[in-house]
Amino acid sequence: MAGTAERVPPHGNSSQFGTERPTTFAAHQPHGDVKPNAGFSLPDRDAEERGETGEGIAEWQRRNGIDPSAHIRIVKIAHMRYQHAELVKITQFLKDFGMHIVKETEDRVWWGGYGTDPYVYYCQKGATKEFLGAAFEVESYKDLGKAAKLPGASQIEEMTDAPGGGYIVTVKDGNGFPVNLIHGQQPVARGEVPGKIIQNYEVDKPRVRRFQRFTPGPAAVHKLGHFGYTVRDFKAQLDFYTRTFNLVPTDFLSAPTEDGKRGEEVVVFLHVDRGEEPVDHHTVFFGAGKTSHVHHASFEVHDFDTQQLGHQWLAKQNYTPVWGVGRHILGSQVFDYWADTSGNMIEHYADGDLVNQDTPIGWGSAADEALAVWGPELPKWFLD
Numbered sequence: 001m002a003g004t005a006e007r008v009p010p011h012g013n014s015s016q017f018g019t020e021r022p023t024t025f026a027a028h029q030p031h032g033d034v035k036p037n038a039g040f041s042l043p044d045r046d047a048e049e050r051g052e053t054g055e056g057i058a059e060w061q062r063r064n065g066i067d068p069s070a071h072i073r074i075v076k077i078a079h080m081r082y083q084h085a086e087l088v089k090i091t092q093f094l095k096d097f098g099m100h101i102v103k104e105t106e107d108r109v110w111w112g113g114y115g116t117d118p119y120v121y122y123c124q125k126g127a128t129k130e131f132l133g134a135a136f137e138v139e140s141y142k143d144l145g146k147a148a149k150l151p152g153a154s155q156i157e158e159m160t161d162a163p164g165g166g167y168i169v170t171v172k173d174g175n176g177f178p179v180n181l182i183h184g185q186q187p188v189a190r191g192e193v194p195g196k197i198i199q200n201y202e203v204d205k206p207r208v209r210r211f212q213r214f215t216p217g218p219a220a221v222h223k224l225g226h227f228g229y230t231v232r233d234f235k236a237q238l239d240f241y242t243r244t245f246n247l248v249p250t251d252f253l254s255a256p257t258e259d260g261k262r263g264e265e266v267v268v269f270l271h272v273d274r275g276e277e278p279v280d281h282h283t284v285f286f287g288a289g290k291t292s293h294v295h296h297a298s299f300e301v302h303d304f305d306t307q308q309l310g311h312q313w314l315a316k317q318n319y320t321p322v323w324g325v326g327r328h329i330l331g332s333q334v335f336d337y338w339a340d341t342s343g344n345m346i347e348h349y350a351d352g353d354l355v356n357q358d359t360p361i362g363w364g365s366a367a368d369e370a371l372a373v374w375g376p377e378l379p380k381w382f383l384d
Contacts, residue, residue, distance in 0.1 A: 044359045049251065049330070054360025057248045057273065064242075071246045072146050073139040074272050077224055077283045078182060079120045080297045081132035082344065087125040089341040094121065096317050097338070097346065098218040098301065098310060102163045110163050113221040113299070114191030118164030120224045120299065129342040131294045133170065133178030134227050134284075136245075140183060144169045147181050150244070164188070174236030175292045177229065194220070194302040219301040219310020219348050226282050227297040230289035230384065237286050238268060246273040250281055250355055251330045253366035266366050269330060271355055281331040281353040287366075287383065296337060296345035300352070304334055307350050311336050323382055324348075326375015330364070335375070337382075 045054060061068060084090040091101075091109060099111040102119045111121035124132075138144060144156050144167055153171040159182070166185035173179050198207040231237045241247045253267035269282035287295075301307050311325055322345055324336030333349040340346050364370050371378060 049362035049364040050360045060361055066243055072143045074245050075137040075139055078117055078135045078137045079122055079224055080134055081122045083124050083126040083130035084342045085128055093341045096218050098221040113223050115223040116187040116190050118188050133180050135180035135182050138181050138183050144183050147171055174240035175231045175233055218313050219306045222300045225280055225298045225300045228285035228295045230295050231286050231292045234288040248273045249361050251362040253364050256365050256367055275357050278354040278356050281355055296347050298347035298349050301348045301350050303350050307334055307336055307348050310348055323379055326372045329373050
């Protein structure tokens, strides 16, 4: 089963934890003066990976023979689903990760954030760990009916025990992973949103007679942002998600070639196409690999300070860090990856990019240095 072959990080702390943490990216300037670093927020079309004439989403779909009218229409990603052999251990980890219990039975737990989703993580007890797929909210009950007609799909079932109720259908993707589609779930009132920290810059200092103070603790989770896979059959996965759903490419990464030309596409970041509505840079990603397994799931937190405090909290509880804290290039998120108590990779992120139908598709190199502009050294096994 593809859904049970997760990558298990090494036991104990990764080699980067407690070291000098060298940066992932370094600009080599052998001649002339070394220039100070710079950061800026630039329009999507001006990003280097989009090129001078970045291809639009509609153009890409036409070129690949994709009919948007045939799509099962996704609204957003809703929650992750896992099975764990030791429910007590994962329960403590998820509390330390910043989630709270919404509902609990002897063998199942539903976990919430402070957003409007009834829950962002579902887990059940089983003999072994198992990936049970992500859940996506779809626009209508009719979309569930379309999904139920796909090969190998389940029947439409009512989620009578789950917080928020609703209906669910489970299908299999191009590499055999479960994909859960839900509709009719009732949202909850948003929890208390943390206040924005006022920043003083060198010539713009609005924070007068106000001091920065923080309290230790977990980084509270707001919502589920994205998840991804490593897959043996990249094309089958790409075809399934882009032809079955309104998921479209934001960025492709290609294998480096000796002549410097664009090579075979080996990684893709997909976002939910909601027209002009801003959406997260990616909701699903996957990369080509020697095995098929879930890579990680990622949950949004408030800001950089929240993330750093959450990192310290998890470290003090002696959990296993994987990679972070750092800043991604594609998606721009500040990231922090950890291994949960079952060996699944899980991420906190903050400050991610938003895109819409007018964002051109980007292409870049799949080299390691394309993953982060700053942060600790990338673990050698991270992309396996």
